[in-house]
Amino acid sequence: MNTFDLSVVLSGQYHEWLVSGFLLSIQLALITLVIALPLAIVLAVLRLAPYAPLRGISIIYVEAIRNVPLLAHMLFWYFGAPELLPAGIKAWIYQHNIEAVSAVIALVLYTAAYMAEDIRSGLRAIPKEQMEAGRTLGFGFISTMRLVILPQSLRVTVPPLISQTLNLWKNTSIAMVIGVAEMMYQAQQVESATFRGFESFAVTTAGYVSVSIVITLLSSWYQQRYPVRSA
Amino acid sequence: MLDIIQTYGLYYLIGQYPNGPLGGLLMTLILAASALVLAFPVGVVLALCRISPFAILRVPVTGMVYVLRGTPLLMVIFWAYFLLPTLTGQRTDQFGTMLVALVIFDGVYLAEIIRAGILGLPRGQMESSRSLGFSYLSTMLLVILPQAFRNMLPSLVNQFVSTIKETSLGYIISLSEVSFVASQISAQLPTKPIEIYALLGLTYFVMCFSLSRFAYWLEKHLAVRSAKV
Numbered sequence: 001m002n003t004f005d006l007s008v009v010l011s012g013q014y015h016e017w018l019v020s021g022f023l024l025s026i027q028l029a030l031i032t033l034v035i036a037l038p039l040a041i042v043l044a045v046l047r048l049a050p051y052a053p054l055r056g057i058s059i060i061y062v063e064a065i066r067n068v069p070l071l072a073h074m075l076f077w078y079f080g081a082p083e084l085l086p087a088g089i090k091a092w093i094y095q096h097n098i099e100a101v102s103a104v105i106a107l108v109l110y111t112a113a114y115m116a117e118d119i120r121s122g123l124r125a126i127p128k129e130q131m132e133a134g135r136t137l138g139f140g141f142i143s144t145m146r147l148v149i150l151p152q153s154l155r156v157t158v159p160p161l162i163s164q165t166l167n168l169w170k171n172t173s174i175a176m177v178i179g180v181a182e183m184m185y186q187a188q189q190v191e192s193a194t195f196r197g198f199e200s201f202a203v204t205t206a207g208y209v210s211v212s213i214v215i216t217l218l219s220s221w222y223q224q225r226y227p228v229r230s231a
Numbered sequence: 232m233l234d235i236i237q238t239y240g241l242y243y244l245i246g247q248y249p250n251g252p253l254g255g256l257l258m259t260l261i262l263a264a265s266a267l268v269l270a271f272p273v274g275v276v277l278a279l280c281r282i283s284p285f286a287i288l289r290v291p292v293t294g295m296v297y298v299l300r301g302t303p304l305l306m307v308i309f310w311a312y313f314l315l316p317t318l319t320g321q322r323t324d325q326f327g328t329m330l331v332a333l334v335i336f337d338g339v340y341l342a343e344i345i346r347a348g349i350l351g352l353p354r355g356q357m358e359s360s361r362s363l364g365f366s367y368l369s370t371m372l373l374v375i376l377p378q379a380f381r382n383m384l385p386s387l388v389n390q391f392v393s394t395i396k397e398t399s400l401g402y403i404i405s406l407s408e409v410s411f412v413a414s415q416i417s418a419q420l421p422t423k424p425i426e427i428y429a430l431l432g433l434t435y436f437v438m439c440f441s442l443s444r445f446a447y448w449l450e451k452h453l454a455v456r457s458a459k460v
Contacts, residue, residue, distance in 0.1 A: 067439035068432045069396035071410055076428040079417060083425055166301070173303035177403060184305055197313040205298075205306055212301025 009199045014190045018200070021186030022207050028100070028172045028182060032107040033165060039108065040115035045145055047120050058116070065113035070174050073106040078178040081105075103175035111168045115161055122157030123149055155228050162219040166212055173208070183207055232426045239416045243430075246407050254407030256434065262326065262401065262408060263394045266333035267341075267387075273334060274341025279371065281346050299339045304397055308332040312404055325406035329398070337394055344386045348379035381453060388446035392439045399435070409434060 009015055046058040065073075082090055082098065093101070126149050134144030176185040187204040191197040236243075246254020253261075280292035299307070311332040315323040323331075352375060360370040402410040413431040417424050 063440060064436060067392070067443065068435045069399040069410070071399040071402055072428065072432050072435055075410065075414065076425075076432060079414075080425040080428040170301075170303040173305040174400070176305070184303070184309075187309070191313075197309075201306070201309055201313060205302055205310075208303060208306060209298055209301040213297075216297075216301070 004198060005196070006199050006203070008194055008196050009190060009203045014194060014200070017186045017190055018183065018203055018207070021181060021183035021204075024100075024180070025169075025172045025182040025184075025207075026211070028103060028107065028175060028180070029165070029169050031104055032111055032168055032172075035104070036108045036111040036115060036168075037161075039112040040119055041150075043112060043116035044119035044123060045142075047116065048123060048145075050141060062113045062116055065109055066117075070106060070110050070171055071177060073110055074103060074174060074178050077106045078102040099175075099178050099180045102178055103172075103180045107168065107171060107175070110171070111164065114167070115164050118160040118164060119153070119157050122153040122160070125156045126152050155226050158226070159219050159223050162215060162222065166215045166219075169211055169215065170208065232430065235416070235420065235423060235426055235430070239419075243409070243412055243416065246412060252407060255412045256409045258326075258406070259395065259398050259408040260438075262329060262333070262398045262406075263391065266330055266337055266398070267391050267394050269330070270334045270337035270341050273338030274345050275376070277338055277342035278345035278349060281342060282349060296339050296342060299336065304332065304336050304400055305403065307336050308400060308404060311335075325401065325404050328404060329401045329406050333394065333397060336397070337390065340393070341387075341390060344383050344390060345379065348383035348386075349375055351382055352378055384453065385446045385450040388442055388449060392442045392446070395438055395442075396435065 009018060043058045043061060046054045047062075049055055049058075078099065081102070082093060085093065123145075130148055130152065131144055134148045135141070139147065172182055173184040175182050176188070179185070181189075183204055187200050190200040194200070242255065244255050245257045246252060248254065248257075277292055277296065280288040281296065283289050308329065311323075311328045315328055315331060356374055356378065357370055360374045361367070365373065398408050399410040401408045402414065405411060407415075410431060413427055417427045420427065
């Protein structure tokens with residue numbers, strides 16, 4: 001066995017591969033977060049809507065998405081869904097970065113389902129008198145949600161949302177199955193090019209863990225700075 | 232979709248067995264069940280280390296838990312794939328690799344469930360048992376863990392759901408579980424990816440949804456029972 005030598009992956013071409021993978025992983029996570037969060041809020045509010053069909057849509061969405069592994073979502077959006085598109089659009093989309101687009105779609109749908117549940121339990125922590133008082137004062141359902149309920153639920157909701165972001169960060173690694181050149185993919189590329197799996201995986205693990213630790217620290221900082229106020 | 236099920240249904244369910252290796256849906260279930268069963272003792276030991284008064288046990292295990300929880304399962308699978316042959320000196324098959332990765336990964340998550348279960352019991356249980364002359368270990372095995380087990384049963388079922396979903400990552404190391412089998416079928420029927428992957432999603436949904444409903448039922452049922460006591 002070769003001796004442990006980090007210099008191979010800390011400089012030169014293979015280092016660049018890993019860094020580009022790391023940056024792509026971060027990009028995937030950020031883009032997903034930005035799209036998934038509003039979607040999750042909409043789903044959570046729908047879940048509490050006064051009309052049963054709206055609640056039904058939200059329940060079906062959350063249960064259908066959460067009970068299927070992310071890998072199956074990715075395979076579907078990469079291999080299956082493009083077949084549904086008309087030939088012209090399909091050709092166009094295959095010329096562009098279809099792997100990353102499929103991965104982001106799968107990640108957004110998957111993450112939004114989990115975040116919606118966290119936001120919903122945060123919203124339920126607000127006493128229902130708040131909603132009643134808002135409605136009595138003449139605000140509509142949406143305005144009461146936006147102006148009264150959502151701001152109050154932030155303190156309860158943000159910590160679980162941060163830990164969902166941690167899950168999202170780890171889930172970006174699954175995008176390698178459909179050939180997105182994120183960090184995990186690059187780690188494997190470096191391993192097969194250099195046969196230095198130990199070094200390549202050690203650096204990649206350090207990359208994942210360091211971002212995870214930053215996210216965890218962010219969560220504990222938030223909980224200290226904005227503790228849940230008990231009424 | 233029916234003709235696909237007719238032609239490939241058996242392959243989808245049990246792989247090439249009996250003419251070849253076992254695979255498909257059955258493989259997924261066997262893998263998930265054995266991973267959870269083997270991970271449970273690992274979880275108990277890790278949980279006991281996490282709440283141990285001795286820093287020499289607590290600190291390294293806590294560090295390990297934090298590192299593993301910040302690592303994707305895929306990374307653990309790669310490590311297992313890469314390290315196991317080096318450590319054991321012989322080739323490890325995909326099933327063994329995946330099982331080891333899942334046991335380590337789930338052990339860490341189970342440790343948190345078990346720790347919460349143990350810490351959720353009143354302190355008096357430990358104190359009264361110790362004052363009756365039981366040692367720490369006998370108290371744990373005879374008094375604390377059986378009671379904690381009941382409280383964590385719903386979380387354990389939910390962890391089983393997660394484990395079933397995690398086995399899908401065996402796809403990456405060509406383990407012939409149900410996702411991999413689905414992709415093999417799709418390779419033979421290149422015109423029908425939507426049907427095949429929708430069927431795959433539906434399969435996971437039926438298994439995981441019924442199990443998580445069961446966990447929910449268990450939670451309500453157990454809550455009612457303990458309220459009566």
